């Protein structure tokens with residue numbers, strides 16, 4: 559068996575004639591544009607001054623300028639980049655491109671990010687689950703390779719993993735890439751907080767790999783909804799066929815281009831979050847009702863307590879909201895706590911110190 563993208567793509571997608579937008583045929587920026595039924599009058603002039611771009615025109619459907627900027631910081635050509643309305647759009651498109659509803663399946667490794675399963679369910683795609691190894695939260699490679707069926711099209715690996723926070727060993731990922739002929743999706747939503755590098759350079763060696771990243775975490779732009787997928791040009795072309803023509807709005811495109819031209823701020827907040835992660839982890843470990851703080855390569859900590867429901871309710875009473883993860887596999891009595899600002903973390907710690915078991 560060998561990786562063959564053509565065999566993997568759903569028949570209806572292979573045959574699909576994509577929507578051709580007016581702007582994807584004429585590439586110029588100069589001219590009198592009477593092709594898209596826009597309002598040529600640009601009635602909301604004040605908005606143009608605030609945002610710095612007119613909104614009466616449809617945005618660039620291929621986000622060319624924005625991809626050029628992303629290309630520079632990710633060291634990968636623009637043709638290998640897909641942009642979505644959050645990574646969640648890329649996850650959905652993966653199912654729609656490769657999984658025949660009611661027939662194909664995906665393999666995920668719980669505890670992990672919830673959207674892989676929800677998106678599979680929306681698309682009527684069966685989910686095979688192979689749990690991570692308890693406590694280390696590493697991949698159970700043998701079990702994964704044994705559980706794959708002829709209809710397994712996608713394997714999702716979250717690295718660093720949400721909600722456990724750990725990185726996944728490259729050797730295990732490599733073993734899966736080498737022994738699986740479907741698509742291996744590596745979700746690097748938290749890579750900027752990790753002590754190791756992105757797998758983007760490995761894309762050249764693995765045509766069956768898709769890497770997801772996002773502007774929602776390290777870049778602090780969750781409200782904007784901008785996710786990235788990196789893959790071979792062939793895979794990106796399939797994504798582009800499926801996506802809604804104008805999936806990234808003009809405001810997002812303009813704003814992120816500006817931010818990428820001034821990226822110093824982002825790295826300073828990442829450095830601070832990493833140092834707060836260490837401080838918070840050490841301080842939480844000293845609390846009597848904290849049984850374990852798992853090592854984290856992300857901007858959150860998974861914390862095992864003596865009673866997650868009680869600690870959660872106590873924090874809510876004090877208007878501090880954390881994420882209960884105690885009902886998911888391997889996470890008994892665990893809470894997931896996002897690293898906040900120094901001040902927020904200080905308040906959290908002070909309130910937790912007052913907690914009575």
Ligand SMILES: *Cc1c(COP(=O)(O)O)cnc(C)c1O
Nearest residue numbers: 644645646671720747772774785
């Ligand atoms: C937060 C998160 C994302 C980001 O999703 P967006 O839709 O880009 O906001 C993706 N994957 C994981 C594992 C996450 O935790």
